[in-house]
Amino acid sequence: MYEFSQIGWLKHVIFHPVEGFEDLRWKKKGSMRIALVIVLLLFVAMVVKRQLTGFQFNDAYVKIFNVVPLFVQSIVYFFTWVIANWALCTLFNGEGTIKRICIYSAYALTPYVAGTFLSVFISNFIVRDEAVWMNVIYYVGLGWSVVLMLQAIKTVHQYTFPKTVLSIVFTLVAMLVILFLLVLLISLFQQVYVFIASIYTELTYRFRG
Numbered sequence: 001m002y003e004f005s006q007i008g009w010l011k012h013v014i015f016h017p018v019e020g021f022e023d024l025r026w027k028k029k030g031s032m033r034i035a036l037v038i039v040l041l042l043f044v045a046m047v048v049k050r051q052l053t054g055f056q057f058n059d060a061y062v063k064i065f066n067v068v069p070l071f072v073q074s075i076v077y078f079f080t081w082v083i084a085n086w087a088l089c090t091l092f093n094g095e096g097t098i099k100r101i102c103i104y105s106a107y108a109l110t111p112y113v114a115g116t117f118l119s120v121f122i123s124n125f126i127v128r129d130e131a132v133w134m135n136v137i138y139y140v141g142l143g144w145s146v147v148l149m150l151q152a153i154k155t156v157h158q159y160t161f162p163k164t165v166l167s168i169v170f171t172l173v174a175m176l177v178i179l180f181l182l183v184l185l186i187s188l189f190q191q192v193y194v195f196i197a198s199i200y201t202e203l204t205y206r207f208r209g
Contacts, residue, residue: 004029006029006031006034007034009023009024009029009030009031010034010107010110012024013107013108013148014107014110014111014144014148017147017148017151017152018151021104021151021152021154021155021156022155024104024107024155025100025155025156030100030103030104030107031103032099032102032103034103034106034107035102035103035105035106035107036106038106038107038109038110038113039074039075039078039079039106039109040075041113042074042075042078042109042112042113043070043071043074043075045074045113045116045117045120046070046073046074046116047067047070048116048117048120049116049119049120050065050070051065052120052124053120053123053124054120054123054124054125054126056123056127056128057123057128057131057134058123076179077175078105078106078109079102080175080178080179081105081171081175082098082101082102082105083098083178084171084172084174084175084178085101085105085153085167085171085174086098086101087174088167088170088171088174089101089157089167091170092157092159092163092166092167092170093157094156094157094158094159094167095156095157095158096153096156096157100156101153101156104152104153104155104156105149105152105153107148107152108145108148108149108151108152109145109148109149110145110148111140111141111142111144111145111148112141112142112144112145113141114141115137115138115139115140115141115142115144116138116141118137118141119134119135119137119138119141122134122137149168150164150165150168153167153168
């Protein structure tokens, strides 16, 4: 077993995923603070990709910028993933706690975050014919994060590979259910708010009259 600093453990996991996540589990290492920073950087990376990608490669209409969808697609999606996976771990006899799932999943996202930042940076210095380099960096980061996520879920729950894939599929389905119910709940609260506001406005007019 190795002994690293908190950043050292992150590097160990990224470059040696099989051994790294197992060592992380047995040593009970991993920092929630670093995990939350990575999730925050995921949000920042999505904003940067939306706003600062080179104009030749940026199809977004930059004069209209709404941060809410990016917040949902990064932070909300991540924590929905964590909650859904934790909720299903009992069904699949998983051993992971919600804290461990959060840390391991965040660590797995590091290559994607780094690849996004680097591809955005390069996009401002290349021409359209050289876009392949930007795409290679982005998709290598994305692909490596997928590999890390598979190993993270496999290790944190002590699953076999087929069971890991199955649990991830069910987690994605559970995410859709959670997000659907969340949208319904928000819609319900909005309707209640509008109803109360309309009653208040009507009573106000009547008392003034």
